[in-house]
Amino acid sequence: MxxxxxxxxxxxxxxxxxxxxxxxxxxxxxxxxxxxxxxxxxxxxxxxxxxxxxxxxxxxxxxxxxxxxxxxxxxxxxxxxxxxxxxxxxxxxxxxxxxxxxxxxxxxxxxxxxxxxxxxxxxxxxxxxxxxxxxxxxxxxxxxxxxxxxxxxxxxxxxxxxxxxxxxxxxxxxxxxxxxxxxxxxxxxxSEVVKDVKSWTGIAGWIIFFSGIFLGYMVPHIAVRKFNYRLPSIWNVTFLLSFVGIYKIMLYTVVHSKKGRNSKKYYRNIISSNMMRFAGKQTVRNMCVIAFLIAGALFAAFYTPTAVTGMFSDLKARSIDNVFFYRQDETQISKEEIYSLAHENNVKITDYFEAETISLIIDGVRRDYVGNKLIEEHCEKLKYSNFMSEESFNKISGEEVVVQNGQYLTVVSKEYTEGFWKKSNDLSLVTHPVTDITENLAFVDVVRFSSLSFDGTNIYVISNEDYERLYQGLTEDKKHKFVLFNVENPEETYFFTKKLRDEIINRSSENVAIVSSYDLYKKQMCEEEGEKYWLDDYNVELSVDNSQLFMDWKYYPMFKVVNSQDLIKNLAVFLMLFIYIAIICFAAVAIIAYTRSVTIAIDNKALFMNLKKLGANNKYIERSVKKQLAKIFIYPTIVGSTAIYLFFGMIMFANGGSNISSSEYMALSINFAIILIACAFMYSVYRIALRRVKVMIGIH
Known part of the structure; x- marks a missing residue:
């Protein structure tokens, strides 16, 4: 042969x-x-x-x-x-x-x-x-x-x-x-035997783990906010402490066993504990990989509730049902046409407001890094922003704000928190774009009114006298009109608001097919210097079939009913991508955990048979198997989910200016529910693996 x-x-x-x-x-x-x-x-x-x-x-x-x-x-x-x-x-x-x-x-x-x-x-x-x-x-x-x-x-x-x-x-x-x-x-x-570890190894592992997350994420955040200094990228190696901590935790879980006060419990579990120790190195490696993959899967799964709750919270905070604005050099739908469209769809408009704003060049602080040091540079002419008169703002908001000449209020959303890169009091000078006359303005306070909040559009309230004076001589493209109205039974007006939104899109010209952060003054400066404005490369497709307009277009209408009902549709690609990532990670976790469980059965089948010959019944052997499989499934799930939940909370805390908003609290609650679902999934895989192992060692 x-x-x-x-x-x-x-x-x-x-x-x-x-x-x-x-x-x-x-x-x-x-x-x-x-x-x-x-x-x-x-x-x-x-x-x-x-x-x-x-x-x-x-x-x-x-x-x-x-x-x-x-x-x-x-x-x-x-x-x-x-x-x-x-x-x-x-x-x-x-x-x-x-x-x-x-x-x-x-x-x-x-x-x-x-x-x-x-x-x-x-x-x-x-x-x-x-x-x-x-x-x-x-x-x-x-x-x-x-x-x-x-x-x-x-x-x-x-x-x-x-x-x-x-x-x-x-x-x-x-x-x-x-x-x-x-x-x-x-x-x-x-066997890949691991020697016993000290009782403090587990506690040290958790301390190292939390230290890695804190040093890797929070310390750079504190350095920027408190000292205007960005730590070098090499600092990210501190995240590796978290990996060391996870390894220590898994090592302690697999290896450590001590008689302690309850000697009966110690001797009852001595077989399963030492079986894990004899394959300790391989088991610890597998548990670490499972923990990392669970963390990655949950991080992907957390994207959906975070995005959705934030957008729903923003819509809920808007006190006016329907708001849109447009440049006055555009031929847009009129008040009479809106009422006619509402009548055709059996919708009754209860409150209707129109308010003008003017676009003026403002000063501001340009913040950027030179090396690792944050540099703040004041610019007398930075960008365009919109200004509204005190009278117009009070009419549409129901407020009774009073603004003196030479002062201004900054309009912010209800959940606004002062950011690091953008502050509500940066403005101190305004320049008329036609006369090029510059005037001083003094910050008074912020006023919270979410209905005027649009991405890339800043609204400031000034006195009626200042508004009338600055209004003179402006061209139509430097004037905007805001249209705001409420309706009866807004939940039943989806088809009306959808038709109105589509009509607004169809009437908008290519001149306003720009992204939210597009600024005409910055474009003008680039052209004067012979450079191309980088946002000109971002083309916005003005089509009623383009569901991504809500993210891209500067003049996208804020209609509460249609925006909330179309939210999942608009986020479809994002949701699919991150859900699919979670599926991949959880699939890999299930296969690794199941394979490791089967390996335990194969490697220790002879030992289980010997235990039977020594008088151990099936119940005892099953308990020994469960003890080993439980460590493979439970501890990586706990460590991986805890790590990513804590990390996600830190991201929200840092991005919110050391504050967590109500929508973020809601997202964290939903994310915790996702963790429970992940635990249920891991338990189902554990039951399948346990059933297979019992068959393989002959105790089914």
């Missing part, structure tokens, strides 16, 4: 080991590539803002998913090598040369990994299409939610295949290079 015949017989007998490596590689490649196909598609890349937080978050979590899947695949390969060690050791004992065994192993790996990579790459396309379509059918289907195949995403998938293949081949070469035959033969029974 030739060597090929022998290896073929062994391969046939141990086919399950090949299936394990094949399946794990297919799943890893399929998950990573399917996400890459979606993430790098034209649909998603067009909607995700370049350099925006959402794109950075998606990229960061994608890296976590790649690392998790890579670790998962290399772990599966280590199990494969462990099972192969006995037969290769015997071959070496019989005189077979390493050189030939190396060729046999690499040939088998080439066939398995190539087949798995090909299958994973092929299946990733229908998988990504299927998930996209499921989201369209059951969540939302919009004009932008069109599936588009991404060749770049496929390239990332192939790159992942190459990287994983190299990792597995390197591990295979290291495996075959061992010179000690006895070591190779006994590798399948070799």
């Amino acid at each position: 030739t060597m090929n015949n022998v290896t073929a017989k062994l391969r046939q007998k141990n086919i399950k080991n090949y299936y394990l490596l094949l399946l794990c590689t297919i799943l890893s490649v399929m998950l990573v590539t399917s996400f890459a196909l979606i993430y790098f598609s034209k649909t998603v890349q067009t909607i995700l803002p370049e350099g925006g937080d959402s794109r950075k978050q998606a990229s960061m979590i994608f890296v976590i998913a790649i690392v998790g899947c890579c670790v998962f695949t290399t772990y599966a390969s280590s199990l494969f090598f462990k099972y192969k060690s006995r037969e290769f050791g015997i071959f070496m004992a019989l005189g077979e040369k390493k050189k030939h065994l190396k060729k046999v192993l690499l040939k088998e790996l080439s066939v398995v990994i190539s087949a798995a990579s090909a299958v994973g790459l092929v299946l990733s396309v229908p998988l990504s299409y299927f998930i996209w379509k499921i989201f369209q059918i059951f969540i939302v289907d919009t004009h932008e939610m069109q599936y588009q195949f991404s060749p770049l995403g496929f390239c990332y998938g192939m790159g992942f295949c190459i990287f994983v293949t190299l990792c597995i081949f390197i591990s295979g070469v290291k495996f075959i290079k061992r010179s000690n035959i006895i070591e190779i033969i006994t590798d399948s029974r070799k």
Whole structure:
């Protein structure tokens, strides 16, 4: 019988080991590539803002998913090598040369990994299409939610295949290079024992973990706010303390056992505790990976409630049902036409206001970094802002503010908090854009009125006399008209407000197809210096079918009913992307945890049989198994979810100017509910793994 015949017989007998490596590689490649196909598609890349937080978050979590899947695949390969060690050791004992065994192993790996990579790459396309379509059918289907195949995403998938293949081949070469035959033969029974750790290791782990998060995120925030200094990027290595803390926590969980006062409990669990210790290193590594992937999955899942609650809170804070504004050089829908459209749709308008604002050039503080030092530079002419007369503001708001000549009030939303980059009292000078006359204005206070809040539009209230004087000589493009009105039974006016919104969009010209932060004064300065204004590259598609207008367009109407009911539709691509990331991470977590559970059964099956022979009943053995599996599932879930929940809370605290708003409290509550759902998911995987392990060790 030739060597090929022998290896073929062994391969046939141990086919399950090949299936394990094949399946794990297919799943890893399929998950990573399917996400890459979606993430790098034209649909998603067009909607995700370049350099925006959402794109950075998606990229960061994608890296976590790649690392998790890579670790998962290399772990599966280590199990494969462990099972192969006995037969290769015997071959070496019989005189077979390493050189030939190396060729046999690499040939088998080439066939398995190539087949798995090909299958994973092929299946990733229908998988990504299927998930996209499921989201369209059951969540939302919009004009932008069109599936588009991404060749770049496929390239990332192939790159992942190459990287994983190299990792597995390197591990295979290291495996075959061992010179000690006895070591190779006994590798399948070799344990990765971890010595006992001190009782303070767990507490130290939590302290190191929290210190890493605080030093990595809060200290840079404090340095900027208190000392106007940005810490160098090397400071981000302090986040690694959190990883060290997680490792310490997992190590303590797996290894530590002490008799303590309750010696009966100690001896009852001594078998399960020491079984975990004998495979301690491998178990701790798996638990750390599970914790990181759970953190990444939850971070992605937290995006949806945070975005939705913030926008719903903003709409709820608006006291006027429908508000829109436009430049007066535009031919927009009139009051009579609005009333006529309302009559056609059986809608009764109860309050109707129109108010003018004027655009003046204001001064301000330009804040930027020079090196790591924050520099604040005062500019006498910075940008355009809108000004409203005291009389107009009181009419539409119901307030009775009084503004003296030479003073101003800053209009802010109800949940406004003073930011670091933008302050309500920066304004001190205004310049008439036609006469170029500059005047002083003094800040008095802020006035909270959310209905005038539009992204990229600042409103200041000045005295009637100042307004009338500054109004003189302005061109129509420097004047805006705000239209505000309430309706009876606003919840029943969706179709009316939708038709009105569509009419406003259709009547708007390309001159106002600009993003929220577009400023005509900055454009003018760029043209005078012979440069191109960078926001000219951002084209806004003025179409009623463009659901992304609510994020992009400067003059998008704020209609409470239509905006709230269309919110999920408008955020469709964002929601799908982050939900899909969460699905990938949780899928990897389930597979890693389940595989580790099965490995425990395989490695300790003989021990469980010996316990039976010594008189242990099935109930005792089952309790020992549960103790081990519980550590694999419970502690990574607790640590991963706690870490990301705390980190998310810090982000909200820092972004809100050391304050958490009511909408953010609501988002944190929903996020906590998501954590409970994740715990339920992990428990279901635990029950499935437990059932399988019981069958494998014969106590089902």
